[in-house]
Amino acid sequence: MQANIEYNFINKNSSRTLVLLHGTGGDENDLMFLGENIDKLVNLLGLRGRINENGMNRFFKRLQPGVFDTENLVEETKYLHKFLQAFAKVNTLKTEEMVLLGYSNGANIIASLIYHFGQFYKAHILLHPMVPIKDFDIVDQTNNKIFISAGENDPIVPMKEAKELYGLLKDKNADVIFNVYKYGHNLSDKEIQDIKKFCKKI
Numbered sequence: 001m002q003a004n005i006e007y008n009f010i011n012k013n014s015s016r017t018l019v020l021l022h023g024t025g026g027d028e029n030d031l032m033f034l035g036e037n038i039d040k041l042v043n044l045l046g047l048r049g050r051i052n053e054n055g056m057n058r059f060f061k062r063l064q065p066g067v068f069d070t071e072n073l074v075e076e077t078k079y080l081h082k083f084l085q086a087f088a089k090v091n092t093l094k095t096e097e098m099v100l101l102g103y104s105n106g107a108n109i110i111a112s113l114i115y116h117f118g119q120f121y122k123a124h125i126l127l128h129p130m131v132p133i134k135d136f137d138i139v140d141q142t143n144n145k146i147f148i149s150a151g152e153n154d155p156i157v158p159m160k161e162a163k164e165l166y167g168l169l170k171d172k173n174a175d176v177i178f179n180v181y182k183y184g185h186n187l188s189d190k191e192i193q194d195i196k197k198f199c200k201k202i
Helices: 032-038 070-090 105-117 159-171 189-201
Strands: 007-010 017-021 043-047 051-053 056-058 062-064 098-103 123-127 145-151 175-181
Touching: 017 032, 017 105, 032 043, 032 098, 032 189, 070 105, 098 105, 105 123, 123 189, 145 159, 145 189, 159 175, 175 189
Parallel strands: 017 043, 017 098, 098 123, 123 145, 145 175
Antiparallel strands: 007 043, 051 056
């Protein structure tokens, strides 16, 4: 039995909530600085992945670097979806006003969430993601607002993976932006500025 999701919730009594999902080895506090940078007025909900891989928190298991445990990914995706709905209900939040932002491993589980549930949340921000599941029948993405970023010199996530994900979602009618930055796996200032612009428009 997996543990419940650990979280850090800063309630600012806003109608909108920014949900933050860390990369491998991070925790529920990792991206709070990013949330504050993007919008100081929205509620912030930082989540911690339930999987422990040699002391590192993750949102789902992998068989080896770059190779996901698809069965576990699907299981954790559905759990995350239910958790967010339950959390919204208990805290009187609107799921349709939740913006999901994930970095690396966190971005990959959000990509899986998008594959399964489409435009359920307000918008999705995927920073340095990969294609979560191969040969998956992706649900229709009409009106789904998605921001995808990739690093030109990312040693962990090949840019072609993020580009392929962009193409797959666009083919399913998503309203998706794909931005490439001249950096590696780390977030750049330009990237953060572009995320802020994206959030102001949604």
